[in-house]
Amino acid sequence: MCQLLGMNGNTPTDIVFSFTGFATRAVEHKDGFGIAFFEGPGVRCFVDHHSAAASPVAEMVRRYPIRSRHVISHIRKATQGRVALENTHPFVRELWGRYWVFAHNGDLKDFRPKLHAAFRPVGDTDSERAFCWLLQELAKNHASLPDVSALTATLRELAAPIAAHGSFNFLLGNGEALWAHCSTHLHWLVREHPFREARLQDADLTVNFADHAAPGDRVALVVTQPLTEGEAWQAFVPGELRAFQGGQALAV
Numbered sequence: 023m024c025q026l027l028g029m030n031g032n033t034p035t036d037i038v039f040s041f042t043g044f045a046t047r048a049v050e051h052k053d054g055f056g057i058a059f060f061e062g063p064g065v066r067c068f069v070d071h072h073s074a075a076a077s078p079v080a081e082m083v084r085r086y087p088i089r090s091r092h093v094i095s096h097i098r099k100a101t102q103g104r105v106a107l108e109n110t111h112p113f114v115r116e117l118w119g120r121y122w123v124f125a126h127n128g129d130l131k132d133f134r135p136k137l138h139a140a141f142r143p144v145g146d147t148d149s150e151r152a153f154c155w156l157l158q159e160l161a162k163n164h165a166s167l168p169d170v171s172a173l174t175a176t177l178r179e180l181a182a183p184i185a186a187h188g189s190f191n192f193l194l195g196n197g198e199a200l201w202a203h204c205s206t207h208l209h210w211l212v213r214e215h216p217f218r219e220a221r222l223q224d225a226d227l228t229v230n231f232a233d234h235a236a237p238g239d240r241v242a243l244v245v246t247q248p249l250t251e252g253e254a255w256q257a258f259v260p261g262e263l264r265a266f267q268g269g270q271a272l273a274v
């Protein structure tokens with residue numbers, strides 16, 4: 023099973039600490055990794071079909087503290103589609119003059135929807151097909167970019183028929199909000215004042231966030247499995263879709 027990591031903050035934040043722990047999971051999940059950082063309307067997306075445990079691209083991310091309010095990362099364990107760059111998450115597409123970034127953890131059986139010319143997969147994964155179909159159906163449902171509440175309602179309706187084909191844990195972001203859908207395993211937390219110390223579960227590294235954050239800073243994290251000890255991770259309920267904006271979880 024692949025691994026997901028998403029971040030949504032109210033101020034530009036680096037993700038070096040969380041990514042350091044996250045990347046160690048590539049020892050088991052070794053079929054590629056990727057990470058996308060929103061910067062205003064733009065996106066920096068780094069992908070490599072080699073393991074994050076050995077990739078020079080992953081090492082660059084660990085050492086280069088890119089600051090962003092919205093980040094999506096993925097470590098791949100291939101179920102459908104060969105190990106190749108075009109099959110490496112996250113995937114990026116444009117809709118309504120805005121970039122959308124998507125990463126999926128799971129396995130969708132016999133999911134082959136009809137896709138229009140505007141949204142077609144480059145690779146051969148079930149994940150990219152699902153992303154293309156989601157954007158296609160969003161475009162059918164809304165003539166222009168709706169607000170986060172309307173998008174959340176539409177995504178909740180669209181996720182259900184895809185999830186009927188298997189496990190559909192995903193992260194989707196557009197630089198304004200982060201959406202997370204759970205079929206099997208996802209966890210989230212919000213870091214905010216008063217900040218405290220946290221220790222990575224997968225690496226010998228501890229950080230006291232009080233030394234690095236201002237009192238008004240707030241960041242939400244979504245992961246497949248909790249990254250740290252000493253923090254109150256909350257498990258998603260299977261079938262739940264949740265939106266995060268400004269570093270906080272919006273009402274379901």
